[in-house]
Amino acid sequence: MxxxxxxxxxxxxxxxxxxxxxxxxxxxxxxxxxxxxxxxxxxxxxxxxxxxxxxxxxxxxxxxxxxxxxxxxxxxxxxxxxxxxxxxxxxxxxxxxxxxxxxxxxxxxxxxxxxxxxxxxxxxxxxxxxxxxxxxxxxxxxxxxxxxxxxxxxxxxxxxxxxxxxxxxxxxxxxxxxxxxxxxxxxxxxxxxxxxxxxxLHEPFIRRFGEIGYLRVKTFGFIDDLDRLDRLMNELMDTRGLIIDLRDNGGGYPSVSDGLFGRLVTEDGALFALVDRQGRVHRHMQAHSRGETYTGQVVVLVNEGTFSAANYFAHRIREEHRGVLLGGRTGGGAASPDRGLMLxxxxxxxxxTYVVETLSGHNTEEGMAPTIRLDDVGAWYEVPPEQGALSEDNDRMLRRARRYLEGVQ
CATH class of the missing domain: 2.30.42.10 (PDZ domain)
Structure with a gap:
């Protein structure tokens, strides 16, 4: 179904x-x-x-x-x-x-x-x-x-x-x-x-590392993702810090990524603009505060596979100062493909069709630098971070994010 x-x-x-x-x-x-x-x-x-x-x-x-x-x-x-x-x-x-x-x-x-x-x-x-x-x-x-x-x-x-x-x-x-x-x-x-x-096909999942929560999101590509992400977020509300893993997330629905961001803020996010090639604003995109707000510190894991709606989520985290990006440069894809047909x-x-412009008026089609850059990001995890293989021993990026959050008072 x-x-x-x-x-x-x-x-x-x-x-x-x-x-x-x-x-x-x-x-x-x-x-x-x-x-x-x-x-x-x-x-x-x-x-x-x-x-x-x-x-x-x-x-x-x-x-x-x-x-x-x-x-x-x-x-x-x-x-x-x-x-x-x-x-x-x-x-x-x-x-x-x-x-x-x-x-x-x-x-x-x-x-x-x-x-x-x-x-x-x-x-x-x-x-x-x-x-x-x-x-x-x-x-x-x-x-x-x-x-x-x-x-x-x-x-x-x-x-x-x-x-x-x-x-x-x-x-x-x-x-x-x-x-x-x-x-x-x-x-x-x-x-x-x-x-x-x-x-x-990988389902989102959560883990706990003491007082630190971990949410792995491989895609924003399903219409029921937001309901599933809400249920997972509700289980992590008592944690002091949260790691959101968007490595190799190829994107999906911006409404889903905005819905997740809405759980991290107490007020509606600022407007991002969809701008055409002539510089005209087509419409705006906004993340609305929704549900119970997670108030802990947030680290988002990113790499060159963080693309499209996942890259857009990273924009909001960085532009609206809601957390830090840790890893490598994102894969970009700050565009909206609103034109398509079956040939x-x-x-x-x-x-x-449209460029997604951030609060500061820039688009990051070619990716965005992280807050905390790790060189040779691909070597930072020996096992792809999937549910059955997640391990701090094999994932130094995850370990680095946890250390960062544990140092936040």
């Missing part, structure tokens, strides 16, 4: 954005010449009209559009290769929200390894014990394909779970596939490591 409700909610949201689209905008698979031209033209138009970050990111838009249209000049491309070509063009925008998405009927999984793009190389950001990989190792191939184009494609072509929930964003999608299947990685040193994909059956396109 929960997955069904999520699907309904997401589609309701989607339909309000596009005026209740009743079918694919361009056709169906297999893709004929007219359908392909429609797909390219539609993406071209939506990016030209709405994409707000070209100047900020120094994107050569002439090169982008040239690459996008060049796909039509290669009629020998099969359908999957054509879609991949579009995704690779979108990757030039380096924007986590402007992307193609596949809707799958099977559960999506990924191995316990995180990848990142650094200085033109694909590197291991973090890996669970026993994975055979260490943070910083360079990956040359993924399933026999050069890792760099695979990762760049994934940055624009993340896949969603069967209900459309936010699970795999950006680099994580490079290793995505069917749960239980294997993926083979080859390092720059020539080592070959084979990993099994595991389920990526063909099962293939969705969306584009960043």
């Amino acid at each position: 929960r997955r069904w409700l999520v699907a309904c909610a997401l589609w309701a949201c989607v339909l309000t954005q596009i005026g209740c689209q009743t079918g694919p905008a361009c056709g169906t698979f297999p893709l004929d010449a007219d359908t392909r031209r429609c797909m390219v033209s539609t993406i071209d138009t939506m990016v030209r009209e709405h994409y707000p970050f070209a100047e900020q990111k120094g994107v050569d838009m002439t090169m982008f559009f040239k690459g996008l249209w060049s796909s039509l000049d290669e009629p020998e491309l099969d359908d999957e290769s054509f879609v991949l070509s579009l995704a690779q063009s979108l990757a030039m925008l380096e924007d986590g929200h402007t992307r193609l998405e596949r809707f799958r009927l099977d559960e999506v999984g990924a191995p316990p390894v995180k990848l990142a793009l650094r200085e033109g190389q694909v590197v291991v950001r973090s890996a669970a014990p026993g994975a055979g990989l260490k943070p910083g190792e360079v990956i040359e191939t993924i399933d026999g394909k050069p890792a760099l184009p695979v990762l760049r494609s994934a940055l624009a072509s993340a896949e969603r779970g069967s209900a459309g929930e936010v699970l795999l964003l950006g680099a994580d999608a490079a290793l995505a596939g069917e749960v239980g299947s294997d993926v083979r990685l080859e390092t720059a040193s020539g080592r070959v490591v084979q990993l099994t994909r595991q389920t990526v 063909v059956d099962g293939l969705w396109f969306q584009v960043s």
Whole structure:
């Protein structure tokens, strides 16, 4: 039932954005010449009209559009290769929200390894014990394909779970596939490591470390997340300090992240602005104080996987002085993808439309520095902080946050 409700909610949201689209905008698979031209033209138009970050990111838009249209000049491309070509063009925008998405009927999984793009190389950001990989190792191939184009494609072509929930964003999608299947990685040193994909759907959970509470939130992507987060928060109201773990939280509904923030403040938060590419304010976003207020000190754990709505939550914590951010620079995604449509059956396109501006008038699309920065954040936890593996012995970032809170009187 929960997955069904999520699907309904997401589609309701989607339909309000596009005026209740009743079918694919361009056709169906297999893709004929007219359908392909429609797909390219539609993406071209939506990016030209709405994409707000070209100047900020120094994107050569002439090169982008040239690459996008060049796909039509290669009629020998099969359908999957054509879609991949579009995704690779979108990757030039380096924007986590402007992307193609596949809707799958099977559960999506990924191995316990995180990848990142650094200085033109694909590197291991973090890996669970026993994975055979260490943070910083360079990956040359993924399933026999050069890792760099695979990762760049994934940055624009993340896949969603069967209900459309936010699970795999950006680099994580490079290793995505069917749960239980294997993926083979080859390092720059020539080592070959084979990993099994595991389920990526994780429930929020809490722990106690003496007088310090811990709340792990992997996603804000479910419509019932706020009710579940409220129940968990209610169990931690008597703690003196609270650690909110948003590492590798790919985002979801801003209303859910604002709802969580509303439990931390006694007054409504200030207005954040949604601004279009011409600098016009579209609307405002506000976190309202709600329920019983948690009054203890707060530390939020962040890293480059803290994206979109999670990044927005981090904005509020920092801008409204409600706690400290500890870890690495957030992954950014200070945008609102309010424009999207189904290009063909099962293939969705969306584009960043509005910039989220903070109280001080800045957007942090490219991420935000933490209050307490820890170098080489990926090496600070040996085990991904999931419910069955959470341990201060294996998670030095968690230990550092607890020490900080224990020093607050």
